[in-house]
Amino acid sequence: TLLVVSASGTAAGLFTSLYGMIIYGVVFAVPFVALSLFPTQLKRLPRSGIWMETLKIVFGFIELAAAVKFLWVPDLEWKMGLLPRNVVLALFILIGIAQMAYLLGFYTFGSGKKMKPFRIGRGRFVGIVLTGLVLFPIGLSLAATPTYHYSNLPRLVDEIIEALVPPPPTEDYIARKEGWFVDDYVGALAKAREEGKPLFIDFTGVYCANCRVMERRVFPTQPVKEQFDKMVLTRLYVDKKDSLSRVFAQLQFERYQQATQPYYVVLDPADESTLADTGGYVPKGFADFLMSGMTAYNSRNQSSSP
Template sequence: MALKKGLLYCFLTICFLFNLHSQILEPVKWESTVEKISDTEFKLVFKAKIEKGWYIYSQHPMSEDSFAPTTYFEYKDQDNNYKLEGDTSEPKVEPVFDEIFEENVVKFKGEAVFYQRISLINRTLNQVEVFVSYQTCDSSKCIPGDYTFNLSLDGSIVEKKEVIIDERSKRLSEALDLNVSGWDKYEEQNVEEKSNLTIFFLGFLGGLIALLTPCVFPMIPLTVSFFTKSASDPKKGLFNSILYGFFIFLIYALLSIPFHLLDSLDPGILNNISTNVTLNVIFFVIFIAFAFSFFGYYELTLPQSWSAAMDSKANKIGGFIGVFFMALTLAIVSFSCTGPILGTLLGSSLTADGGATQLTMGMSGFGLALALPFTLFAMFPKWLNSLPKSGGWLNTVKVVLGFIELALALKFLSNADLVEHWGLLKREVFIGLWVIIGIGLVLYLFGKIKFPHDSLLQKLSKGRITTGILVIAFVIYLIPGLTNTKYANLKLLSGFPPPMFYSLYEKTSECPLDLNCHKDFEQGVAAAKAENKPILLDFTGWACVNCRKMEEQVWSTSDVYDMLQDNYVIISLYVDDKKELPEGEQFQYLRSNGTVKDIETIGDKWATLQTINFKNNSQPYYVLLDHNMELLNITNAYEPNAETYLEWLKMGLENFRK
């Protein structure tokens, strides 16, 4: 029962994290006052105003093994300053049964007032800092919260310590506020759900691929047989198999939680991580290492002591917790095969396009795909007979994944190259390396290349021949990308190779598709006024996959291209540009939460401009504006349908002409 409560609490936490990007919930507002009792005694009063349908919990759990959260007050700097007289008091409320944690708890709704008496030791003390942490819940989710009070003992209230920035920083910060108007005319477009669903299925596909590796596939019949044969009755064996699958799913879903915590501290931090040059180079090196591990030259595993410890706990403890440790053992033991696939998922989803929410969706899809066979084969054990036998084909799958890892490694090096403008991996060099990797894969599939763990290839299987033909077709498709012709735009790969303007061939413009664009906001607005055209504000990124897809699949269509070329002034602002601003243009920006962000690079400036004016930090993000910074249509994001995007542009142009 206790484990069930804990799992339920974890589930509710995950539900909250899933919604972290889509809305900011603050169901509890805090107020505080100070009541003077004497020259050395004061009563601190903390009032929580709680929205309808929400509640917070008592400071005191009903029992030692309670899983329900508690409210906690921490009184700072007490030593030699003041002492607490008794405990912090709270409203007297009768316990009620809580369906979330399945136990009796004390919880407060509407309003809750807490009191704490203090006696001064240091008579000159005039301010007390108090920190409160709590959980606020409704019928479906729980949200962690905290608040810091700075109380003046003369009765006045200081909510936060004032952070001061210099006048130049204030002036430059204010210049980023465009005072965009027209919000009441249009509803903001929300396409996050579609994107999240896509990454979930990609994660699910990654999990299915992981099942076909030598680390996981042989475990399916062994584990299912263990549960169905070792249990005292078939129903218990089936239940344990289902629980085993659930724990596999849960483990991988929970791995994404640290990234949500990072994202909650600074919404732009995940974009900074995904475009960080050092991290992208590290990812490149790691993927190369993963690739040669898949080729069989060595094996990358987590410390054997970890899996031994988990396996030992599973055998000793038994029951629900024992099944959990068995699932954790599988995750550790299979790391040499699942690690590279998870790394691909991490690198591709941890971007500004979706951040930690997409990562959670991808990890959940991966865990679900990995867990399903263990459950389904336990429910229908006769299906085990239809499974192919383990053999050399598993190593073939692993080597093919090694070639794929090599290709994906280049993407991370390309990200770093684009952001820093090194010029190492121009578009044609990138595609050329993919052609070479593809040729190597074809030679392996047809038996011309062998790796350490390959068995003797007596004849080519249908699978090898079919896969080899598909790879040949893919290599042929890549070849026009090496040319400077109209066929060089490989639309099926948009977003993976560098953009077409990042080329070995001389280009007339560094803008997408050689369109007229400006990379400085003020210059772009001046050009729009001079040409009397509306503005397409394009928040983009050098390492943004969906941005390249939009440019090479949607902007490249003749109607959209002509509309952009003839009727709009494009201002493309790269939020991940790491080029430093001139020293005189660098400044500090004071966020609404009281923290300071250093604006040091071009990307810092444009990312902050987007957040201030549009409360959004995803890319691509498109805004149609007139010269007075008034919206001409709803804001737009990733829209792969060219006709829909064209109609959006037409409506903006029509509103501008009105």
């Protein structure tokens, strides 16, 4: 991700990449620097033993869950349909239950010491509690139907779900009902010129988590909807495996020097010049961004009118 951001060539992109790499390096260096400053603390570290074997197996379960999610991404991108979202969530739950059963002592691996069920130590108890806390929002997400707008789940639970599980699929048919032009830049541009409105472009991705968060959480808010009503809206996917997505990705990079999603642009349809643009997850300032684009459009048209 940092390489993609730096490839944009903008000052902000280069700074973000540099900042991210510095943080990445510092996080990895801190433990070694701390132990070199206080070498006697090494003696207090616990020796490897059964706890290390248990920890490795727990990490194995976590890697299995991560593998499922990473397999889901190309499946979604290539539209193979082998791993629907509900199947991915169900696999997460099965892996979590298997991990909890292991920590409870119902079974073991290899040469691991057989435990009596429910006779567990503090470390295993903490692992069971954490696993249960992770499984809870995943189970809620599996039971709740993902929608284009806000789900009926509590906001905190919704945020945890978004961090842990695949984003809900895009529901473009709902967007079309609300007046969006999906993957139709030419049609949206013609409509904006016909109605004398600015054009709002949403450069998005099929499996872009932040895109889904913006669509579900920010777009339906009243201040944003008020600004959307004054514009023609188009959503352009840049990561589908078709020629249109390649065209839209090239348009985003060549015109705006950006390759990340989501990326939002308000432009004047008369000459396709940019009135305002922003990117990423911007829940608080998004309505202001739209308003600035609308203000620039109005002032430009007022000055050009006789």
